[in-house]
Amino acid sequence: MSDLSEQQLSKNPQDDLLQERLLQERITKWQAQERQKPPVPNSKALNRKLTNQAKSGSNPQELNQITKKQMEMFLKQDRIRTELREKLQNKTPFPKLSKLSKPKEQRNEKAGSTTKIVLPELSMFSGGITLANVMGLTPPDQRKDFIVIPREFANKPGMYVLEEVYQDFLKLKEAAANVRTAELPHGIRLEILSGYRSFERQKAIWDGKFSGTILVQGVNLKEAFPDPRERIEEILKFSAPPGLSRHHYGTDIDLLSTDPEYFLTEKGAAEYQWLKENAPALGFNQTYTEIGDGRETGHSKEDWHWTHKKTGDLYTVAASTFLRQIQPTGFLGAEYLSPAQMVDNFVLGIKFPSGEKKEKLQIF
Numbered sequence: 001m002s003d004l005s006e007q008q009l010s011k012n013p014q015d016d017l018l019q020e021r022l023l024q025e026r027i028t029k030w031q032a033q034e035r036q037k038p039p040v041p042n043s044k045a046l047n048r049k050l051t052n053q054a055k056s057g058s059n060p061q062e063l064n065q066i067t068k069k070q071m072e073m074f075l076k077q078d079r080i081r082t083e084l085r086e087k088l089q090n091k092t093p094f095p096k097l098s099k100l101s102k103p104k105e106q107r108n109e110k111a112g113s114t115t116k117i118v119l120p121e122l123s124m125f126s127g128g129i130t131l132a133n134v135m136g137l138t139p140p141d142q143r144k145d146f147i148v149i150p151r152e153f154a155n156k157p158g159m160y161v162l163e164e165v166y167q168d169f170l171k172l173k174e175a176a177a178n179v180r181t182a183e184l185p186h187g188i189r190l191e192i193l194s195g196y197r198s199f200e201r202q203k204a205i206w207d208g209k210f211s212g213t214i215l216v217q218g219v220n221l222k223e224a225f226p227d228p229r230e231r232i233e234e235i236l237k238f239s240a241p242p243g244l245s246r247h248h249y250g251t252d253i254d255l256l257s258t259d260p261e262y263f264l265t266e267k268g269a270a271e272y273q274w275l276k277e278n279a280p281a282l283g284f285n286q287t288y289t290e291i292g293d294g295r296e297t298g299h300s301k302e303d304w305h306w307t308h309k310k311t312g313d314l315y316t317v318a319a320s321t322f323l324r325q326i327q328p329t330g331f332l333g334a335e336y337l338s339p340a341q342m343v344d345n346f347v348l349g350i351k352f353p354s355g356e357k358k359e360k361l362q363i364f
């Protein structure tokens with residue numbers, strides 16, 4: 001994958017200690033610089049704009065051509081979407097990307113097919129985690145600590161996670177299958193909807209949303225938000241930029257459904273409630289909780305996204321350390337993102353996998 005090679009990253013493992021010391025020195029310097037900057041305010045105007053657009057209805061000529069029944073269906077779907085959107089938007093603070101300066105050069109909004117990313121040399125972390133590992137740039141079949149999830153436990157073939165994650169998932173899956181309650185008379189059938197995801201895969205998602213080829217809650221974000229900075233704020237509600245997704249680590253899994261509406265159904269709500277009460281004891285914590293519940297910033301609440309407690313913290317610390325050094329690159333709109341903001345608001349905008357506080361993990 002790309003011109004990035006593992007050999008290049010780990011050619012001097014004997015220099016690890018020196019590298020870590022140099023890295024620490026640079027981080028201390030950056031932290032001092034970052035502390036000088038004013039805090040980033042949240043944006044509510046954008047949420048109102050999207051809601052108003054959803055309420056203002058469709059083109060009347062188009063509506064004339066559809067039947068009454070279709071019209072009712074459309075209105076019903078639209079009402080559900082609007083309600084859901086309002087529900088999701090109420091409690092979510094976002095970084096004000098509009099505050100960032102506009103890049104000077106002309107941007108090319110066409111998605112490139114191959115991503116070339118040159119990584120800095122300081123790229124090894126304790127536990128042997130490399131920068132390429134946390135960015136989803138290491139081919140998964142080269143990861144000795146990864147395992148391919150058997151087809152019957154995943155919704156598509158060839159999905160990877162860390163082997164430790166898989167072992168704990170099996171315990172969770174078995175416990176879920178054996179649940180018998182009034183709401184869940186047949187137990188819960190758990191399968192992994194998303195485990196490891198590569199940089200390229202995340203790029204396809206991100207670029208699709210940015211260019212409008214992938215709709216978000218039925219909305220073409222490129223049309224709804226011509227200003228790329230506003231558009232990025234919308235995408236960030238549910239998607240991480242390539243290189244910054246927790247799905248690159250192999251520690252995180254999506255369960256039940258990635259459609260927020262599923263969790264509003266009786267079955268979805270009951271299954272989620274069971275996971276919330278039982279998954280932590282079986283090795284998994286919800287990462288994107290309500291804002292205010294263990295975190296103050298980051299992506300919107302995701303009831304499907306779970307992190308492996310044992311391995312999640314180490315990868316989070318490694319990712320936040322590495323990514324603070326790197327200008328995001330290789331995808332649409334990357335030039336609008338600042339590494340410090342992305343790390344502070346998103347990489348660290350999570351409920352920590354082990355449940356520890358940021359300070360205890362020595363992240364500042």
Ligand SMILES: [Zn+2]
Binds near residue numbers: 253
């Ligand atoms: Zn996820």
